[in-house]
Amino acid sequence: MKKPYLTLLLLSSICMATPLSAAPLQLFTSVIPIQTFIEKIGGSHVDVEALIRPGEDPHSYQPTPRQIQQLATADLYISVGTSFDQEWKGRIHAANPALRIVDAATGVSPHPHEAHTGAEEEDDPHLWTNPLQVIELANKIRAALSTLDPEHQATYQQNYLTFSAELRALDREIAQLLSHSTAVAFMVQHPVWGNFADRYGVRQIAIEEEGKSPRAKKLVQIIQLAKQSRIKVIFVQPQFSQRAAEQIAREIGARITTVDPLAADYLPNLRHFAQQLSRSD
Numbered sequence: 001m002k003k004p005y006l007t008l009l010l011l012s013s014i015c016m017a018t019p020l021s022a023a024p025l026q027l028f029t030s031v032i033p034i035q036t037f038i039e040k041i042g043g044s045h046v047d048v049e050a051l052i053r054p055g056e057d058p059h060s061y062q063p064t065p066r067q068i069q070q071l072a073t074a075d076l077y078i079s080v081g082t083s084f085d086q087e088w089k090g091r092i093h094a095a096n097p098a099l100r101i102v103d104a105a106t107g108v109s110p111h112p113h114e115a116h117t118g119a120e121e122e123d124d125p126h127l128w129t130n131p132l133q134v135i136e137l138a139n140k141i142r143a144a145l146s147t148l149d150p151e152h153q154a155t156y157q158q159n160y161l162t163f164s165a166e167l168r169a170l171d172r173e174i175a176q177l178l179s180h181s182t183a184v185a186f187m188v189q190h191p192v193w194g195n196f197a198d199r200y201g202v203r204q205i206a207i208e209e210e211g212k213s214p215r216a217k218k219l220v221q222i223i224q225l226a227k228q229s230r231i232k233v234i235f236v237q238p239q240f241s242q243r244a245a246e247q248i249a250r251e252i253g254a255r256i257t258t259v260d261p262l263a264a265d266y267l268p269n270l271r272h273f274a275q276q277l278s279r280s281d
Contacts, residue, residue, distance in 0.1 A: 081105035124194030
């Protein structure tokens with residue numbers, strides 16, 4: 001029969017030989033694609049959640065009480081300059097004054113785009129539709145994680161290099177794909193693809209303006225522009241009403257295609273959009 005002190009000694013030796021792993025960093029961000037980027041870089045060292053849930057309108061979404069409660073104990077919030085980030089930044093800070101907030105979009109210039117005829121150019125905050133801009137966002141994420149958790153900075157650096165290589169490969173693939181397309185313009189329901197359009201030399205024509213469906217006079221102008229631009233497909237996303245897009249599609253004989261710019265599977269989703277666009281001429 002083993003003596004008690006020998007049993008305690010044995011248990012102590014086992015505990016010393018197998019130290020407990022550090023708990024993952026608790027992170028939040030606004031939209032799901034950014035969550036994907038953080039997970040790509042942070043791996044098992046991060047536990048991250050996007051506040052805006054799948055299928056929700058980012059312009060009107062309000063965090064749940066559970067999310068607000070979780071923010072109170074979070075380690076880091078990564079912003080990318082969306083309208084949601086701008087509106088909720090103060091309230092997120094109020095929920096956790098000690099919470100570090102990093103704006104990964106700082107220094108990453110959004111490209112101006114024209115919504116449609118007669119509309120003023122405005123900056124497009126949807127930086128992630130351009131994979132080269134995602135590389136810049138990812139580098140800011142890597143730096144933020146390394147500062148917060150220097151013990152794993154080598155892992156974050158390696159993950160960043162792997163992810164950036166995937167993004168550069170996707171950029172080359174899309175550029176090659178669209179180089180064979182005669183489409184010079186594409187129509188979207190909501191203007192989220194401006195940075196994509198700028199990167200690959202095509203023009204985005206948006207139906208909505210400032211988040212609102214066009215009035216009758218403006219709708220007529222958009223229909224005329226769509227005909228002039230030989231639009232064959234209208235891209236819609238599940239978070240918004242498709243009524244205006246369907247009306248325009250009937251008028252010009254175009255088809256409706258759903259692509260979600262807020263999807264979690266970022267790389268295949270952007271590739272899918274480019275493939276659909278290349279077939280729209």
